Structure formats: C-alpha cells, structure tokens
Amino acid sequence: MTFAIPRIATAMNSSTDARVLQTLGMEGVSLALWERSLPDELARELDALPPERLPRMRRRLAVRHVSRAIRQSCEDADAGACSKQLADVVQELSKLAMGVFASPMLELRLDVTDGQPCPKWHVDAVSGRLLCTLRGPGTEYGPIGPGGKPESIHRMARGAVGVFRGALWPGQELAAIVHRSPPREAGGTRLLVVIDPVDDAGAC
Template sequence: MTPALMRQADPALRPATAMNSAADPRVLGTIAMPGVAVALWQRQPDPGFQAWLDALHPDQLPRLRQVLRPQDAPAAIAPACDASALPHGPHRQALTDQIAALTTQAASHLGALLVTLRIEVTAGQTCPKWHMDGVRARLICTLRGPGTQFGPASGPDDVAHIQQMPTGHAALFRGRAWGNGATGILHRSPPAQPGRTRLVVVVDPVDEAASC
C-alpha cells in the first residue's frame, strides 16, 4: 500500500461526523471520543421559567462578553442583568444559575481553567454561513428563540440533512483547532424570524480566539 493510500485509510484522518446526545450533562464529555463532532446535552427548560424569559422585552435581556474563571460566572452575570434592568426574583436567579452551569460544564469537559463567556441578544442571523469555529471546541446554547442549525458537510460551505437544536439544549461542537480528528459537521445561526429575539450563550476555551 502506498503512503497516500495508507493515509486515506487511516480512521484518525476521517472527519468526525457522529453526534452523541443525552439528558445527562456528562454527555458533553463524549466530544473527546473518536469520531464525535457534536455532543448534545438535552436540557429541558422549566415551562414557567421559559414563559417568563420569552415574555421579557429584548432590552431586558443581559449581554456579556468576558474572560473569566468558570466559578466567577455568577459574579459577572449579575452586573449584566443589572445593566439591562432585569428584575430581581427567582426567575432571574434561575437564569444566572443556568448560564453559570453551562459555563462550568463547558470548562470541565474541555479542561479549561479560563473561558470566554458570551451572552448575546440578536434578532438577526448573526452567522448565516455554514461554518466550523476557529477554536478547539465551542459550547452553544440558545435559551430563548430558535436554536442553532447543524448538519454533515456536503461541501466547504453547505450541509446535507439540516438539524436544529431545540431551545434550551446545549451542545459542544468541535472546531478547526481540535487537532487530530477534524470535524465534518458545520453549523450556523438559524434564519431570522420576525418578532423573535434570541438569547444565546457561547462558551469558548480562553486559550483560543473566538471567531464566527
């Protein structure tokens, strides 16, 4: 067998295209398994909390971009909520707790001592092109509005069999900087829907520059 054919046959060089999903957050750790490109945590939002969050005026939704230790996420989220005049109460606390848990889970499963936490509010399609992120891996969770779309690459900027994350579900996506085992899954922001504002949490390992 020629060296070229040997490289072609090496499973380690094949793009990862598998997705693991479960209601247990430990499923996020399977992103490190050979062949896995997406690890999906099937979080089920509390109906009362979701109704409260969906009813908020977009101006009341917190916005944040900060490099921090995972354990410092609650302290960073509080002033972001204050800045948007988000009322104090059990639902605001639940929002803080959920974002902090997402941050901690991402950092734990990626072995990151520091992360970049982004809380984004958007009514448009911020990343309309199919892409993979220029990071080792990225956690994405849409807490309000339509979730991220993804699917196996059918070309450099297109996918076959589009799937969409349900609201509240969280996923780790392998990025271009993963190393051995490139990803064969692309993703993008969902098309904008009139009158619908998204609240999206994104967590990256801090040692990599976040890029859409």
C-alpha cells in the same frame, strides 16, 4: 516523507443525560448534544422581557466568577427578575464547558440577536464551543456535505446544550459538523449562550 491523511469526524451523540457532553473527546465525534429544557419559570421570565432588556455580556473569566457576572449583566439590563435562575443556568453550563474543554478559563458571551447574524454554514475558528439558546429558535446544524453545506439539517431545541469541535480541535481529525444561526423566518429575538475555552496564552 509520508503525511498522515486527516480523518473526518462526523458523528453526533445526543442524550437526555448531561454526561453525553463528555463524549466530544471520543474518536470521530464532532458534536455532543444534551437534550434538555429550560426551567419553565426562567423561560417565561425571559419571554416577557423586551429585547432591549435582555442581558448582554462578553467576558473572559474563571467559572467561580460566572454567577456574579451574570447577575451584574441582568442588573445592568434591568432584567433583575430572572437574574438568579439565569445565573444558576449559565453557571452550570460553564462548569460543564470547563470539564469538556479542560479549560479553567472561559470566554463567555450572552448574545442578543434578531435575524440571522451567522447565515453561512461553518466550523468555528476555536478548539471547541458550547452553544445554548435561552430564548428564540435554536442553532441549526448538520454533517458537512458537498460544497460545505450539510447533508441534513437539524435544529437544537430551546435550552438544549451542544458542544461542537472547532477548526482548532487538537489531533488529526477534522471537525465535520457545521452550524449556523436559524433563518430570520424562524422568528423571534434570540438570547444565546456561547462559551469557548481560553488557551494558556489567553487567546481563544
């Protein structure tokens, strides 16, 4: 009996063109990064909100319901001033995630964090994940090295969109780009968009 030796996917593709996200499915690619900025008006409105008024949510839903869900979260948090622009941005991210992951259902989170909730370098226990920081310092990432720590450390810019392979990515390649929350000293409350595909059984 012979066993296939898993290949290690360590490549990172980045571009100012959103189509780069589709390269996550290419051989050897563990991270595709769309380098872009938030609309200035949305960035100002989010920065002006006290942390307790930043919208929070965690829901499984189809892309067509995302905009309404974001608007409702903004209303619940008394963050109505930014609801339309935020809904438009997250709706776009959800459409991109649906295309990259070929998943009509998504698990969408708006996480508000202070400090470093995920300090350990890791690969997520999902097939894939989209991350985009809307406020505060961006996610740190790098190619895995000895001991599970990255050989080099990079930080996503605010507004940049990264799609990462997770531990459950299908195929024979092992995801080898790890990431973590930025250290506390990076400063500021974060608002992070997290989007995962939902499989046919309804589990991420």
